[in-house]
Amino acid sequence: MPQRSEGVGQARRRRGARAVSEVRRGLILEAAREAFAELGLAGTSLREIARRAGYTPGALYSYFASKEEIYGALLGESLERLNACVVAAVANEAPPLERLYGTARAFYDFYREHPRELDLGFYLFNGVRPMGLTPALNDRLNRRLHDALRPIEHALVAAGRSPAEAVRDTTSLFAQMVGLLILHHTGRIRIFDQQAESLLATYLDTLASRVSGVR
Amino acid sequence: MPQRSEGVGQARRRRGARAVSEVRRGLILEAAREAFAELGLAGTSLREIARRAGYTPGALYSYFASKEEIYGALLGESLERLNACVVAAVANEAPPLERLYGTARAFYDFYREHPRELDLGFYLFNGVRPMGLTPALNDRLNRRLHDALRPIEHALVAAGRSPAEAVRDTTSLFAQMVGLLILHHTGRIRIFDQQAESLLATYLDTLASRVSGVR
Amino acid sequence: MPQRSEGVGQARRRRGARAVSEVRRGLILEAAREAFAELGLAGTSLREIARRAGYTPGALYSYFASKEEIYGALLGESLERLNACVVAAVANEAPPLERLYGTARAFYDFYREHPRELDLGFYLFNGVRPMGLTPALNDRLNRRLHDALRPIEHALVAAGRSPAEAVRDTTSLFAQMVGLLILHHTGRIRIFDQQAESLLATYLDTLASRVSGVR
Amino acid sequence: MPQRSEGVGQARRRRGARAVSEVRRGLILEAAREAFAELGLAGTSLREIARRAGYTPGALYSYFASKEEIYGALLGESLERLNACVVAAVANEAPPLERLYGTARAFYDFYREHPRELDLGFYLFNGVRPMGLTPALNDRLNRRLHDALRPIEHALVAAGRSPAEAVRDTTSLFAQMVGLLILHHTGRIRIFDQQAESLLATYLDTLASRVSGVR
DNA sequence: AATGAATGAGCCTTCATTCAT
DNA sequence: CATGAATGAAGGCTCATTCAT
Numbered sequence: 001m002p003q004r005s006e007g008v009g010q011a012r013r014r015r016g017a018r019a020v021s022e023v024r025r026g027l028i029l030e031a032a033r034e035a036f037a038e039l040g041l042a043g044t045s046l047r048e049i050a051r052r053a054g055y056t057p058g059a060l061y062s063y064f065a066s067k068e069e070i071y072g073a074l075l076g077e078s079l080e081r082l083n084a085c086v087v088a089a090v091a092n093e094a095p096p097l098e099r100l101y102g103t104a105r106a107f108y109d110f111y112r113e114h115p116r117e118l119d120l121g122f123y124l125f126n127g128v129r130p131m132g133l134t135p136a137l138n139d140r141l142n143r144r145l146h147d148a149l150r151p152i153e154h155a156l157v158a159a160g161r162s163p164a165e166a167v168r169d170t171t172s173l174f175a176q177m178v179g180l181l182i183l184h185h186t187g188r189i190r191i192f193d194q195q196a197e198s199l200l201a202t203y204l205d206t207l208a209s210r211v212s213g214v215r
Numbered sequence: 216m217p218q219r220s221e222g223v224g225q226a227r228r229r230r231g232a233r234a235v236s237e238v239r240r241g242l243i244l245e246a247a248r249e250a251f252a253e254l255g256l257a258g259t260s261l262r263e264i265a266r267r268a269g270y271t272p273g274a275l276y277s278y279f280a281s282k283e284e285i286y287g288a289l290l291g292e293s294l295e296r297l298n299a300c301v302v303a304a305v306a307n308e309a310p311p312l313e314r315l316y317g318t319a320r321a322f323y324d325f326y327r328e329h330p331r332e333l334d335l336g337f338y339l340f341n342g343v344r345p346m347g348l349t350p351a352l353n354d355r356l357n358r359r360l361h362d363a364l365r366p367i368e369h370a371l372v373a374a375g376r377s378p379a380e381a382v383r384d385t386t387s388l389f390a391q392m393v394g395l396l397i398l399h400h401t402g403r404i405r406i407f408d409q410q411a412e413s414l415l416a417t418y419l420d421t422l423a424s425r426v427s428g429v430r
Numbered sequence: 431m432p433q434r435s436e437g438v439g440q441a442r443r444r445r446g447a448r449a450v451s452e453v454r455r456g457l458i459l460e461a462a463r464e465a466f467a468e469l470g471l472a473g474t475s476l477r478e479i480a481r482r483a484g485y486t487p488g489a490l491y492s493y494f495a496s497k498e499e500i501y502g503a504l505l506g507e508s509l510e511r512l513n514a515c516v517v518a519a520v521a522n523e524a525p526p527l528e529r530l531y532g533t534a535r536a537f538y539d540f541y542r543e544h545p546r547e548l549d550l551g552f553y554l555f556n557g558v559r560p561m562g563l564t565p566a567l568n569d570r571l572n573r574r575l576h577d578a579l580r581p582i583e584h585a586l587v588a589a590g591r592s593p594a595e596a597v598r599d600t601t602s603l604f605a606q607m608v609g610l611l612i613l614h615h616t617g618r619i620r621i622f623d624q625q626a627e628s629l630l631a632t633y634l635d636t637l638a639s640r641v642s643g644v645r
Numbered sequence: 646m647p648q649r650s651e652g653v654g655q656a657r658r659r660r661g662a663r664a665v666s667e668v669r670r671g672l673i674l675e676a677a678r679e680a681f682a683e684l685g686l687a688g689t690s691l692r693e694i695a696r697r698a699g700y701t702p703g704a705l706y707s708y709f710a711s712k713e714e715i716y717g718a719l720l721g722e723s724l725e726r727l728n729a730c731v732v733a734a735v736a737n738e739a740p741p742l743e744r745l746y747g748t749a750r751a752f753y754d755f756y757r758e759h760p761r762e763l764d765l766g767f768y769l770f771n772g773v774r775p776m777g778l779t780p781a782l783n784d785r786l787n788r789r790l791h792d793a794l795r796p797i798e799h800a801l802v803a804a805g806r807s808p809a810e811a812v813r814d815t816t817s818l819f820a821q822m823v824g825l826l827i828l829h830h831t832g833r834i835r836i837f838d839q840q841a842e843s844l845l846a847t848y849l850d851t852l853a854s855r856v857s858g859v860r
Numbered sequence: 861a862a863t864g865a866a867t868g869a870g871c872c873t874t875c876a877t878t879c880a881t
Numbered sequence: 882c883a884t885g886a887a888t889g890a891a892g893g894c895t896c897a898t899t900c901a902t
Contacts, residue, residue: 017864017902042257046893058895059866067893122401142406171398171407172414176387179394183386186337191357192386199387206421261876273878274883282876447881447885454886472687476872488874489887497872552831572836601828601837602821602844609824613816616767621787622816629817636851666861691897703899704862712897
């Protein structure tokens with residue numbers, strides 16, 4: 001293996017190249033996100049992503065080892081944005097219940113505005129187990145999803161719930177939001193002539209009353 | 216309208232032919248259901264369905280106009296089975312709350328056991344809006360889904376909820392179940408180290424106490 | 431599985447269809463053979479074969495399950511032609527030594543004229559063990575190759591060799607012919623300024639003298 | 646001819662650079678040889694060679710003009726090793742027949758142990774005539790191959806054969822060994838239930854008896 | 861000398877659908 | 882009604898090679 005000492009200039013140039021590469025990777029993900037938003041997960045081909053990014057298909061393989069890796073990176077990015085939204089939603093010093101409402105709304109709104117990213121998150125639901133994500137990446141993604149919901153958990157604890165209760169409540173609220181989002185996006189909620197937002201509000205009210213309520 | 220006179224034999228033969236056709240249609244759907252259960256929605260090709268049904272691919276087009284129509288028919292069948300499950304779950308004369316619990320469990324269990332059919336139901340979520348189902352069929356399917364949940368609604372009314380409240384409660388419960396099912400089947404619920412069934416039970420308890428509770 | 435009684439006409443038509451299919455399969459193999467002869471094994475793509483046969487690439491999959499299956503079929507055909515050549519070369523009533531010379535020449539000439547078919551036969555030499563042929567097919571092909579050499583074996587026995595000796599002699603002669611063919615086709619024999627045919631003749635003379643001779 | 650004067654240091658540096666370059670070339674060839682041995686000729690990509698050598702693909706083009714040139718260089722190296730083996734096999738003062746046996750075995754064993762290098766040697770057989778080697782290189786390679794067999798030729802002359810006979814015998818033995826090697830490596834020899842080594846021994850015995858024998 | 865992208869052509873294969881028979 | 886071909890488009894991916902830096 002050739003191992004040569006390198007000058008300062010070379011090192012700087014290399015760092016620059018890596019930064020450029022990072023940027024271009026981002027541009028490809030941007031193109032992929034747009035394609036997914038327009039055409040759906042199943043409707044988006046590698047060629048289409050390449051086309052939108054201004055590349056030939058083969059070129060993407062300099063940045064991603066496979067289509068699945070693009071999925072993974074995209075989901076990772078999406079979760080980062082989700083976390084940013086959630087964090088930005090509420091000040092830490094706000095009262096617990098206010099933080100509960102704020103975080104939940106931020107979470108819900110994020111996926112209401114970006115339905116395809118919910119899709120991406122549950123894309124594994126389609127096939128059998130093997131989902132193309134490495135276990136390590138899968139763990140990281142799960143952790144970031146958990147992170148996005150943790151403010152809810154903390155707010156509940158701050159409001160007086162035991163840690164165990166807080167986890168249960170959070171999971172249940174998560175399920176409720178996921179269910180409402182899917183009912184909303186698939187239009188199935190129209191069957192019942194209801195509004196997802198209104199039902200979420202009711203759910204949160206009930207939760208809040210249970211938390212602080214009893215005394 | 217010209218009405219060609221036809222002999223009795225011809226008519227009977229025609230009726231018989233139609234019945235045979237109905238049966239074969241059913242066999243194809245049966246094959247499709249098995250294929251979906253084994254290979255998933257995305258992993259099942261028309262050829263595979265044909266193969267399992269003992270036909271060549273082209274032959275299916277005598278019974279269904281397109282792959283999407285098979286999806287629609289399959290979803291229809293699935294909803295019939297769901298309704299049968301739900302109806303069988305509880306006697307009409309049982310106390311309201313018992314009926315609530317029973318129906319909800321029947322609904323939830325159906326999709327826990329047959330995850331692909333939930334998949335089928337939300338398959339439209341994947342692609343773009345135009346989902347290949349005719350509006351008429353879509354309406355019928357939505358109605359059958361609603362039917363499956365109506366026993367819950369009725370039980371709530373019988374327990375004292377106003378009709379409007381009952382619809383809201385039902386929709387919310389529906390969302391909760393959908394969310395839990397997806398969290399369960401995608402394995403995402405493991406992030407929180409929770410059991411979907413247990414959370415559903417808690418949800419139902421809360422709902423029950425709200426209904427009968429106040430007195 | 432639909433199982434209907436069928437009329438005579440239907441059966442005849444079906445038989446006709448199968449015959450047509452057989453013919454077209456042959457035309458594809460013909461195209462493949464030509465492509466191989468012109469472009470070599472590695473240089474021939476499925477697309478190229480399809481193009482020459484007047485098909486789209488996908489159409490070939492009605493006749494062959496994979497590219498490797500085409501290889502197998504082609505090799506099978508080639509061995510049939512080889513056997514035909516060998517059989518045609520010598521009358522059964524000819525004296526043993528004449529049969530030895532005749533069969534060996536026929537074998538050698540076949541591969542001198544069709545170098546690519548030798549290539550095909552040894553194509554498996556390239557990669558690792560897994561050669562894409564099913565063991566059953568591989569056995570059949572090996573048997574046909576053996577068949578093509580059996581007249582040599584029989585002639586040797588008729589000339590007085592023991593069965594075991596005859597097999598050894600045949601195998602050695604086979605190796606000699608293969609070696610000469612490769613040296614010839616790769617031009618490596620020019621290094622020594624020799625003629626493959628002449629060397630083969632010498633080899634056969636030595637063999638013949640050993641067989642009948644000394645005694 | 647303009648001859649730019651250059652300092653001693655420059656010249657030494659240049660000589661040093663060339664030596665370094667030679668070494669790196671060797672490392673690349675080493676990597677290529679390993680890759681071929683593991684993955685076969687067809688299974689080895691330029692990228693793979695680069696990866697194993699610790700380079701990026703483009704870097705190889707500083708040392709070799711094309712993939713074919715790597716093939717050529719590798720074959721050259723392989724032939725050097727072959728010659729070394731053959732030379733090391735027998736002392737010059739040994740009796741002629743001993744030298745015959747020893748050299749032949751060394752040759753045979755070399756290719757029995759390194760089947761891919763035989764592959765490499767006959768790789769040109771695959772494609773069309775134009776084989777990517779320059780005529781000059783091709784000549785050099787042929788000469789080295791001839792060199793590896795020359796001890797056999799000399800031994801035969803020493804044993805009493807005329808030069809012309811010796812060349813014929815050598816060529817025939819070469820063909821026999823090539824044939825046996827191919828039959829061995831492709832497994833085709835199993836058809837006849839024979840051992841390549843044993844057949845080679847018999848061939849050598851026959852040759853030896855013919856040489857020294859009669860008289 | 862070496863990198864890291866990028867190209868452009870190509871690979872084998874799969875698919876829903878159509879249609880003459 | 883059913884077959885068996887055939888289409889045409891697309892799928893993900895690999896490759897040797899080039900080239901600005």
